[in-house]
Amino acid sequence: MIHRSVFSRSAAVAGLVFAGLAAPALAAPIDTSQSEVKATFKQFNVPVTGNFKKFAGDVQFNPAKPAETKATLSVDTSSYDLGDPEYNKEVAGKDWFDSKNHPKATFTITGVTGTGNNLQATGDLTIRGIKKPLKFPVKIQTAGGKHTLTGKTQVKRLDYKVGADGEWGDTSLVADEVVIDFKLVMPAK
Structure with a gap:
């Protein structure tokens, strides 16, 4: 059963979207070799974390x-x-991410407010063709010729129909809440 919980985590993929939170004045590509997007969900109240291995984007x-x-x-x-390859296959399947019909989850930053390291990003997250607004804190550090943006937010997988059908729709098995953590690294220009 844990393998299906892993799918809930895919909802966290929406968290990946957060990775595009900040960048230089000119659009700069995210350095995917140094960046990461994680999604954590709870199955039977036990945290399960997975990483998105393929993502791309740019930040201004x-x-x-x-x-x-x-x-x-x-x-x-x-x-x-x-x-686990079996869990990964299940989470990409029709009940969870439905990757065949919805191969990409996207996040677009539409604004940032605040100053210094007290920033709030707003944007839209789209998973399985369902678009929802998001707002979350981000931190930006500049060192070694690079900007590093980090952030964490929580989404509800059922809002995006991730694991919504059948037994996985029961939030006592797999929690509705998914925490998305990201670290995005890009060149400072």
Whole structure:
């Protein structure tokens, strides 16, 4: 049963979308070799974490003008890795991400408010063709010629119809809440 829980985690994929939270004034591609997007859900109240292995995007970020931040992130829903090929196959299947019909989850940053490291990002997350608004805190560090954006947010998998049918719709088996953590690294220009 744990393998199906892993699918709930795919809802966290929506969290991947968060990866596109910030970037330099000119659109800069996310360095996927140094970046990560994780989704954590609870199955029988036990946390289960998986990583999205394939994602891409770009960010426009100017530290002097964070309100002008724009970003897009596209995550390959079939790349959600729970550490077991059978679980991974299940989560990509029709009941969870339905990767055949919905191969990508996307996140678009539409605005950033705040100053310094007290920033709030707003945007839209689309999973399985369902688009919902999001708002979450982000932190940006600049060092070694790179910007690193980190953040964490929570989404509800059932809002995106992830694991909504059959036994997986029972939130006592797999919780509705999915926590998405991301770290996005891009060149500072």
